[in-house]
Amino acid sequence: MAVAAPAMFVTFGKVSSPLTALEREGAACAAVAGPDAPGFLGRQVALIDQGMPAIRLNTPGWLSAPPSLVAALTHRADLRLLCRDRLQGLTPPFAARASRWIERYLLAAAKAAAPPQDTGDITEAGDRYFATLLPLVAAHLTCVDRKDGVLLSTRADQGFVSLDLVLWDGMKLTGLLFGGTAARTPRQNQTLAKLAKRLGNRLHLQELESPADEDAAIGTLIAQQEKAPQPWFGPYRAEGFRGPLPIEPAERKCHAFAE
Amino acid sequence: MDGAISKNMTLLSQNTLNGFGGGGEGMAMQIAPDGRRIMWLAHEGPPKNFTAVDVSDPRNPRIICQTDLPHQRMRSNSLDVTGNLMVVCYQVSVPGDKPAGIELFDISNPENPRSISFFDMSGPHSRGVHCAWFADGEFVHCASGAADFEPRHPRDDQIYRIVDVRDPAHPVEAGRWWMPGTRKGDATPAPKRVRPMPLDSLRGPDAFRLHNANVYPERPDRAYLGYIDGGAFILDISDMSDPKVVGSWNPHPPYPGFTHTVMPLLNRDLLVVTDECVQDDAEDWPKLSWMVDARKEDNLIPISTFPLPPLEEFGHKGGRFGSHNIHENRPGPSMRSEEVIYGCFFNAGVRIYDISDPYRPETLAYYIPPGPEGSRAPTAQMNDIYVDERGIVYSVDRWAGGLYILEADI
Numbered sequence: 001m002a003v004a005a006p007a008m009f010v011t012f013g014k015v016s017s018p019l020t021a022l023e024r025e026g027a028a029c030a031a032v033a034g035p036d037a038p039g040f041l042g043r044q045v046a047l048i049d050q051g052m053p054a055i056r057l058n059t060p061g062w063l064s065a066p067p068s069l070v071a072a073l074t075h076r077a078d079l080r081l082l083c084r085d086r087l088q089g090l091t092p093p094f095a096a097r098a099s100r101w102i103e104r105y106l107l108a109a110a111k112a113a114a115p116p117q118d119t120g121d122i123t124e125a126g127d128r129y130f131a132t133l134l135p136l137v138a139a140h141l142t143c144v145d146r147k148d149g150v151l152l153s154t155r156a157d158q159g160f161v162s163l164d165l166v167l168w169d170g171m172k173l174t175g176l177l178f179g180g181t182a183a184r185t186p187r188q189n190q191t192l193a194k195l196a197k198r199l200g201n202r203l204h205l206q207e208l209e210s211p212a213d214e215d216a217a218i219g220t221l222i223a224q225q226e227k228a229p230q231p232w233f234g235p236y237r238a239e240g241f242r243g244p245l246p247i248e249p250a251e252r253k254c255h256a257f258a259e
Numbered sequence: 260m261d262g263a264i265s266k267n268m269t270l271l272s273q274n275t276l277n278g279f280g281g282g283g284e285g286m287a288m289q290i291a292p293d294g295r296r297i298m299w300l301a302h303e304g305p306p307k308n309f310t311a312v313d314v315s316d317p318r319n320p321r322i323i324c325q326t327d328l329p330h331q332r333m334r335s336n337s338l339d340v341t342g343n344l345m346v347v348c349y350q351v352s353v354p355g356d357k358p359a360g361i362e363l364f365d366i367s368n369p370e371n372p373r374s375i376s377f378f379d380m381s382g383p384h385s386r387g388v389h390c391a392w393f394a395d396g397e398f399v400h401c402a403s404g405a406a407d408f409e410p411r412h413p414r415d416d417q418i419y420r421i422v423d424v425r426d427p428a429h430p431v432e433a434g435r436w437w438m439p440g441t442r443k444g445d446a447t448p449a450p451k452r453v454r455p456m457p458l459d460s461l462r463g464p465d466a467f468r469l470h471n472a473n474v475y476p477e478r479p480d481r482a483y484l485g486y487i488d489g490g491a492f493i494l495d496i497s498d499m500s501d502p503k504v505v506g507s508w509n510p511h512p513p514y515p516g517f518t519h520t521v522m523p524l525l526n527r528d529l530l531v532v533t534d535e536c537v538q539d540d541a542e543d544w545p546k547l548s549w550m551v552d553a554r555k556e557d558n559l560i561p562i563s564t565f566p567l568p569p570l571e572e573f574g575h576k577g578g579r580f581g582s583h584n585i586h587e588n589r590p591g592p593s594m595r596s597e598e599v600i601y602g603c604f605f606n607a608g609v610r611i612y613d614i615s616d617p618y619r620p621e622t623l624a625y626y627i628p629p630g631p632e633g634s635r636a637p638t639a640q641m642n643d644i645y646v647d648e649r650g651i652v653y654s655v656d657r658w659a660g661g662l663y664i665l666e667a668d669i
Binding site for chain 2: 016093094095096097098162178179180181182183184185186187
């Protein structure tokens with residue numbers, strides 16, 4: 001019998017206690033998320049559930065910028081810089097390799113998209129840049145079961161698994177790990193293996209040991225830009241466009257996964 | 260083990276090395292051509308040169324090779340291994356004595372190490388080599404005197420020397436560096452002594468000389484030096500013939516000296532910097548392990564120290580108490596965690612720390628063996644440590660206990 005896959009809580013960014021972050025924000029996430037809005041993306045916590053669309057640079061929730069700042073950005077290129085700045089701002093001080101990877105990832109994203117143009121249109125070809133999957137840095141992941149469609153708990157009863165970066169493409173979570181198995185203790189490796197078994201094909205773990213591994217991961221992930229539904233949007237959408245666009249369900253069609 | 264104190268660690272086995280259980284500061288693992296795991300051990304002092312232990316079954320380690328030094332006025336305190344090539348350091352008690360330098364061995368057949376070459380580093384003011392790092396199979400980075408180096412102070416004799424062993428039969432010097440002011444004739448004034456000591460022994464504290472030099476294949480243009488009372492240095496060695504300082508940090512004084520190891524965590528832009536406790540009964544307390552923010556190499560900032568057990572409990576148990584060697588994340592069959600640090604702390608045993616939050620290191624586990632029989636100290640004096648890629652911990656006692664093999668439940 002197919003069993004509903006557990007939801008995943010991910011804390012990310014400058015979080016020194018994932019449990020505290022989840023205790024503070026987990027219930028709010030769960031309250032916001034529901035059948036009509038599966039999943040939730042905040043500034044420190046994401047709830048990734050079945051049916052949640054891919055988390056991209058233009059997914060609302062993560063980007064912190066007051067309206068006055070946004071209004072002051074007169075060029076499309078500035079929005080890219082704002083995203084880069086905010087993403088680097090999320091990165092903890094001692095996540096140097098992740099920070100360098102993000103820098104290269106965003107450069108590759110810019111290369112893959114058309115150059116930004118100030119056409120004055122609501123969307124433009126260069127907005128493909130913002131369809132790049134959003135890397136959630138210094139992630140701590142925990143699974144939460146549900147009963148009759150309701151999350152059983154918003155606490156990390158089963159502990160957290162640390163991942164250097166995670167990216168959600170609407171179907172699976174890609175977890176990037178620097179340094180290989182020798183960078184982790186036996187128990188850390190066991191916990192990771194257990195998590196991978198539990199999430200099955202919803203989790204794709206990738207060990208990045210060499211610069212070549214890092215480049216390969218960037219290439220694969222940037223290719224996900226193409227799968228984003230058009231029209232592409234920047235990181236800010238008008239009120240009426242905040243929810244999933246009519247075209248998006250096809251991308252985020254999810255299935256129940258067997259355990 | 261009766262009398263051991265532990266948390267989250269279990270002793271798998273102990274081997275007293277045929278009664279020569281004084282372990283030095285060289286521990287390296289070889290995966291032999293036939294697949295066996297061989298732990299190569301340096302000795303703290305004579306008469307033994309080095310010992311090889313087959314640790315393929317960590318519950319049943321077996322000595323397969325043990326060699327003698329040519330005389331009693333020397334020690335081979337350090338060694339290192341890459342592939343089937345081993346470098347052994349020779350340090351003499353009196354400057355000018357011999358052999359002082361490094362010897363290279365082919366250890367393809369671990370039962371019968373074959374000497375390939377000897378690189379002489381003796382000289383009128385040289386005691387030879389104290390420590391060596393050999394992680395890329397090409398260059399040996401060592402703390403050594405030199406025939407043409409005359410220190411201003413006799414204890415400042417061991418400088419940073421790089422030896423090119425790409426042709427192992429014909430090693431040649433590739434570069435050298437010393438702390439400015441320590442060589443006779445330097446334009447820079449001599450550094451002020453941190454804790455002046457009488458010159459009845461050249462060993463020990465009150466020294467501006469190199470202890471450890473760490474160079475990692477992922478960052479071949481950087482050398483990380485523990486320069487005893489000179490503190491920590493980061494050198495640009497992209498031109499090995501002309502190393503340049505890019506950053507330094509020194510807590511001594513007011514701290515009591517003896518920076519030992521500078522280990523970079525390259526994925527995190529952090530350094531772990533250890534002092535070495537060199538005096539018994541906490542005479543030189545506190546000897547600390549430091550977390551240092553290295554995001555800007557030219558502005559190194561200490562952000563925390565590793566918690567140690569109470570001075571009242573350990574300071575006067577006998578022997579030394581405080582920081583010393585850590586597992587150095589070298590390439591090979593080796594743990595390479597940047598969040599979990601394994602160290603040995605003399606009478607405070609083997610200790611493991613979680614530094615995932617480097618502002619707040621936490622103790623994860625420890626193992627403190629009872630004082631071994633025949634030791635000159637009443638406590639175990641855990642001197643060096645190595646952790647393989649499976650998380651098996653190997654540590655040696657300085658005087659008599661030999662090799663301890665441990666498992667950590669972390």
